[in-house]
Amino acid sequence: MSERLRFRRPGDDPGPAWADEVLGPLRRRRADVDVTSLVMQRIAANAPRPLGAPFAGAWARAAWAAAFAGGFLALALLVGTAGVMIANGDEGARAAMTLLATGGRFAVSALGHLGALAGAFMTATLAFLKGAWVLVDIAAPVVRGGTFVAALGGVMSLGISLVIITRARRTAPAVSPHGALNRHGGLA
């Protein structure tokens, strides 16, 4: 709507006094409104805190609780499965126990027989690896379960992060008071 006018002479400024006089009627205009309740209602409805932290409340607590619960559940599952395996005389568990006993014996023996230590250590190591492999083979379902729980936790974490970011963007102020004007005085 701005009018493009050419100045007939470069020195056409009528001066501050002229502007003050001409704009006098505008200067005498006043607006008297009371928007206090309107603003406070809107704040209460949309923005509990000026700084944001829109996700700091119940959601964050729930996320922490879920993460801890998931972790404890996975640990309990692992320990429980191992306990059942040992109690039922599972082959893998027996192998692991044998491995531990053998390892212990070798360790004791190694203290007394330093000369035979290298060979005994190799034997023990091989036995250990074999037993561990058996253990891993048996515990594969547990490992898969744990992996699934971890993956689920990761997906939940991503989802929560997305919600936090989306909410933060939505509630961010539309106008920045600093630098909102471009160098020509218009809005940036």
Next chain:
Amino acid sequence: MASEPTDLELVQDVLAGRTDGFAILVRRYQRLVATAALRMGIPRQEIEDVTSEVFYKVYRSLHRYEPSHALSTWLYRITVNAALDHRRSRRHDAKNEEIPESLASGGPTALDEAGDRQQARLLQEALQRLPEHYRAPLVLMHVEGLSLQEVGGILDLPEGTIKSRLFRARALLKEIIRRHYPDLAPDGAFEGNA
């Protein structure tokens, strides 16, 4: 008797979560914001919306407030931005502004007041013909009565730039008035120019 809390104390209260302090700030400055918006060309029937929008934006970005500047300066800045945004989005309403029932306090007789209203309406029209980057400093300086330094702070521009824009804004406004609103000119202002 307890003294009234300062702006900074209220801002700190609000940032600490005591939002009631913001109501005091709104009551303290709502007239300034509403009047500035009106003088920037917002129709009176939309002043309440614009004013509440300004305060809501202030609340949302209160943590960015720099105490080295007066709160009123910051409010002016946000108000000017909001007014320019509003004007851009609703240009077609510019000519439909209703002239207020209750204008100012303090003064003129009913007849003078009616004349003032008419002149104010024409002035708003004339100002709308100015480019935004000329209109804002002109209104802040010659209508709001702010200093050159304050206008520079509000518009985030050096004083030299403000001076040159004011120079051109006044010249342009004079030309607009001469062409379209000769009744607004001070007596004898355009003698020999027609």
